[in-house]
Amino acid sequence: MVSVLQTIDSGHEDLIHGAEIDYYGLNLATCSSDNSIKIFDIKNGGQRLKADLKGHGGPVWQLSWAHPKFGNILASCSYDRKVILWKENNGEWTKYYEYNNHDSSVNSVAFAPSEYGLILACGSSDGTISILTCNTETGMFDVKKITNAHTIGCNALSWCPSSLPDAAFDQRSKQNASTNGTQTQIKRFVSGGCDNTVKIWKEDGDRWVEEHKLEVHSDWIRDVAWAPSIGLPSSRIASCSQDRRVIIWNTDDLSTWTPTILNTFDDVVWNVSWSLTGNILGVSGGDNKISLWKENNDGVWSCISEDAENAKEHQRQM
Amino acid sequence: MSSNDVAVCHIYDKLSSKTGFIGKFVTNEEISLHGFQPVFYSTKDAPTKYANTDEINVIHVSENFILDDEILRSLVAESCNIFYNLQSIKTKSNDVFLQTSRVYRSAIRATLNKLQEAIIDDCGENDIKKYESFITIFYSIECLWHLCEFLLIDRSTMSVVPNLLEWTKFHFPSPSQSAAEMLINKDRDLEFRESYWETVRGLILQGQIDIVRALLRFHSSSETMTFQLAEKELQTMPVFNSHGGLSIQKFRSQWSFWSSALETKLDSGLFSTEIELENIMKLIVGDKQAWMQVCQDSKCWYEYFAGFLFFTQPAVRYFELGTFADSWLGRWSSTKGMRGYTELKSLDLMVLATLKNDMAELISSIQDMGDNKWFVVHIVDLLVHCDQLRISDESNGPSVVALRECLIFDYGTMLMSHGNLWEIGMDYLKFSSSEGLGAREVLLQRVPIKNDIQAMKIIEIARINGITSVEQEVCRVMVKRSLFLENYGNALEWAIRSRDNIYVTKVANIFLNHYCNTGKMMHKDLLSNIGAKMFIAPRLLFLIKYFDFHQFYRARAFSQAAELLVNLLDSKIIPEFFWPSLLADTIPLLEHNEPIIPTKETYIIMHHLESDLIPYLAKTKKERENKKEQEGELNLMNACSDDLVQLLRLACARNLSRAMIIENTLVR
Structure with a gap:
């Protein structure tokens, strides 16, 4: 039985495009077409507005929270071509860094797994992807750019978890890596764009290179989500598209990816998301339903539950 | 595992009913939903038609969780x-x-x-x-x-029947309860109570023969022939006991002999004077009509099932139960006027599944x-x-x-x-x-850390379970949080625990900066107890050594203080911003009544004065001019930089002359 836990009135003046919860689930940030970002304290089922951030000159599309070990940091991206990092200092949220080097709307921002440091990837309608790396010692940012990542534009980004494919139990190498301050792990992320492709990028020395180009979708990719790792050697990515399909891409070695079409839906699919342990996939789209999908022991995906938003007044039933 | 039907939850939100919505996982259990309209390349750059109309809500849904009650x-x-x-x-x-x-x-x-x-x-x-x-x-x-x-x-x-009877007794306790009450009160006129026969019948249906006999003895006509006969029959009734040494076959023939004898007695009308008693005897011999009657009064299908088995199939095995359960259920539902199993409650069905071993x-x-x-x-x-x-x-x-x-x-x-x-x-x-x-x-890693105690607990559990990576992450988070709360002592402790050079350096810098700005050391008791952990980061080492210098100075151990100070000057672990402060500390030692610092060390001080302090001061001056003192962060020593250099040069010169005289005298 599923029920409403909490309803938060965002107080925005226009539609919101993103609502993100921080690492521990204590704060909620929302971003809207009214160009503003709001941060709420939602501890213990309450709702208290902590900050109303104005700094963008256009609709704000997406937000991403950094790991709390870097402090309270939020990244936002907007139609105004800017990416802004906001930081809380002594209870005040202020602009911490502004990145202005995109030529068109920035559609997606995502912080990398915290083990890699404070790294942000930004995907833009100008077809490029920027990777901003903060040197936490000096507070300076280093910028790398992938030009022509997706023709017409990049819509979504998602990072590969840091403990892939074999590291969850190999504590020694992990510990060494973190105490030495150097990471042996190769950084990867996945992006989806208007060229109907899903691409996997990896860091190679001081450049980012395209490792794989996954072509099955027949229309714009709207969202991609790399599944969290819980110690299994395999890895998977979910992608959804305006072609109404959700595809699960599986790999055992990060070199060959096999697509499985999860389902063809009645309408465009806007969004895919994994539960923290990566065993349930949430899918939502133009059919106004969120369906939850789980893989059974035989590797078959089935829908386990559905939340349907219903137009009828005050209808709340299980 | 899960069945084919899908759970659906309907949610109402005024705005979303017009725009459509999307949702995604925000924690492992929670999904966040909000009204949504897709943006296309053709979408106009203007407020949407929903601007300033309805409340714009974010809705969090999750599975009902009752276990935190x-x-x-x-x-x-x-x-x-x-x-x-x-x-x-x-x-x-x-x-x-x-x-x-x-x-x-x-x-x-x-x-x-x-x-x-x-x-x-x-x-x-x-x-x-x-x-x-x-x-x-x-x-x-x-x-x-x-x-x-x-x-x-x-x-x-x-044998399952005795256990089934126990189970029925436990879940339908009212006959036993009212019998106990009657037996305790020991009224002679029990039968005048409305519930007397109901209780007796209830007990029979749960196979509690001994209590039935006890109750019958309290009946006012218990001395009559009919009652005596009933008592005799009940007394001689064979009871199956898997440990009794009797084979099932033997028991079955014994039972059928006994029950057909009872049946003959019933047929010949021996019990007809006492209708209630006759009814009970009919139940015992498995009379169809009598059982149909009790079924009608039963609350659920399995209430009298065990009793029925007790009188008709006392030696039934578990693997046979399903068949009997099905046939009993058919009979029961026909008396209730129900078709099949459709009106059974979920518990009824689950009991049936268990009896049928349909796992x-x-x-x-x-x-x-x-x-x-x-x-x-x-x-x-x-x-x-x-x-x-x-x-x-x-x-x-x-x-x-x-x-x-x-x-x-x-x-x-x-x-x-x-x-x-x-x-x-x-x-x-x-x-x-x-x-x-x-x-x-x-x-x-996602367990929200409420306070230090909980952070320690998470670390402890992580250690027990060998999840080492968690410890460092928790410590780092705690450093940030303590800094945020301006609890610097705590921050330093957590930073040391994290063993992360960057974090330790950051916190140690705060201590040193605070000293530069106020002339006071924070958390002295903490600093004096760090011990060997100071080697985690050079900056921490410097902080502790500098703190030791203060301790020497305060204890008036000037020569040790001077030695340590000169060592520090030469150590190459001094943060740049600390040069003014550190060199200023040499002045009282240089100007001491009796010279403490020998010539060689004085040269060292002079060397750092010229090659480190002066370039640093020049650099900060330039920066300040550039920023026009927007920052407002005032290093006490920086403010009076020119005087400081003058004073230092003078003190060095004076000490050098005194030291030279003494040293040369001593040599001779």
Whole structure:
């Protein structure tokens, strides 16, 4: 039985495009077409507005929270071509860094797994992807750019978890890596764009290179989500598209990816998301339903539950 | 596992009903929804038509979680202990499993009692409603668990009927209760009570023959022929006992002999003077009409099932139960005027599935009991342990194990995702599959840290379970949080624990900066107790050594202070911003009444004065001019930089001259 836990009135003046919860689930940030970002304290089922951030000159599309070990940091991206990092200092949220080097709307921002440091990837309608790396010692940012990542534009980004494919139990190498301050792990992320492709990028020395180009979708990719790792050697990515399909891409070695079409839906699919342990996939789209999908022991995906938003007044039933 | 039908939850939001909506996972259990309209390349750059119309809400939904209720929490904790013990037992014997099952059951019973008490004591209407629904859930669980216990877990008894009767007695206690009350009061005129015959009949239907006899003796006409005859019949009634040494065949012939004799007596009208008594005797011989009659008064299908078996199939085995249950159910529902099983409640069906040993059906339906799968996890685990879980065909051996792991995984991750129960969740995941071990690492990092004590607890548990990466991350978070709260002592302690150079340096810098700006050291007691941990980071080492210098100086051990200070100057671990402060500290030593610093060391001071301090001061001056002192951060020493350089040069010169004189005199 599923029920409403909490309803938060965002107080925005226009539609919101993103609502993100921080690492521990204590704060909620929302971003809207009214160009503003709001941060709420939602501890213990309450709702208290902590900050109303104005700094963008256009609709704000997406937000991403950094790991709390870097402090309270939020990244936002907007139609105004800017990416802004906001930081809380002594209870005040202020602009911490502004990145202005995109030529068109920035559609997606995502912080990398915290083990890699404070790294942000930004995907833009100008077809490029920027990777901003903060040197936490000096507070300076280093910028790398992938030009022509997706023709017409990049819509979504998602990072590969840091403990892939074999590291969850190999504590020694992990510990060494973190105490030495150097990471042996190769950084990867996945992006989806208007060229109907899903691409996997990896860091190679001081450049980012395209490792794989996954072509099955027949229309714009709207969202991609790399599944969290819980110690299994395999890895998977979910992608959804305006072609109404959700595809699960599986790999055992990060070199060959096999697509499985999860389902063809009645309408465009806007969004895919994994539960923290990566065993349930949430899918939502133009059919106004969120369906939850789980893989059974035989590797078959089935829908386990559905939340349907219903137009009828005050209808709340299980 | 789960059935084909899909759970649907409807949510209403005014705005979303017009725009459409999207949702996504925000934690392991929660989904966040909000109204949404897609943006296309053709979308106009203008406010949408929904601007300033309806409330723009973010809605969080999740599966109902009842286990964090105060009363249920203690059940969760207790059952976790039982579960944990079961995983670590070495001898796999029937007794151990039976014992474990009983402990589980007593935990459920205790919970039911607590819920009952809470309803009596309480107060709030909402709580009462909630507790009543919990009672319904856990009562069903108790009922089914009890059934599973003697049918599946306890393999020592061959005959199921006595156990079934016990079970019926427990769950339909009213005949026993009213009989006890009647026997205690010992009225002679018991039969005038309305409930007398009802009680007697109830007892017969539960096979409690001895109590029936006792009650009959209290009847005012108990001395009559009819009653005497009944007493004799009941006394001689053969009772099946699997330990009695009688074979089933022999018992069956004994029973049929006895019952046909009774039937003859009934037919010849020996009991016709006492209608109620005759009725009871008819039940005993399995008279169809009489049983139809009682079925009509029964509350649910299995109320008199055990009694019926007792008089008609006393030696029935578990594998035969299903057939009898089906035929009994058919008969029962025909008297109720129901068609088939359609109007049976879910508990009725689950009892039926258990009696038929239809485990697939049972497990699938107990997952939807609304208990957050507490029951299914624990019963499946126990049944797998005692190797009594058979789902459909025999070839499914490994899938039962997989099912158990999967259930434990879901239960463990659910507990870990809900604030207060994460430690218990950790214990469960330990016994799940390898994914469970990975999930622990992911989820442990997400447990919201409320305070230092909890942070320590998370670290401790991470250590016990060998998840080392968590410790460092928690420490780093605590550093940031302590800094945010301006609790610098705490920040330093956590930074040292994290063993992360960058974090330690950052916090040590705050200490040094604070000293530069105020002339005061923070948290002296903490600094004096750091010991060997100071070697974690050069900056920390410098901080501690500099603190030691202060201690020497304060204790008037000037020569040691001077030696340490000169060593520090030459150490190459001095943060740039600290040069003014550190060199200023040399002035009182240089100007001391009796020269403390020899010539060689004085040269060192002079060297650093010229090659480090002066370039630094020049640099900061330039920066300040550039920024026009926007920053406002005022280093006391920087403010009077020119004077400082003058003073230092003078002090060095004076000390040098004095030291030279003394040293040269001594040599001669």
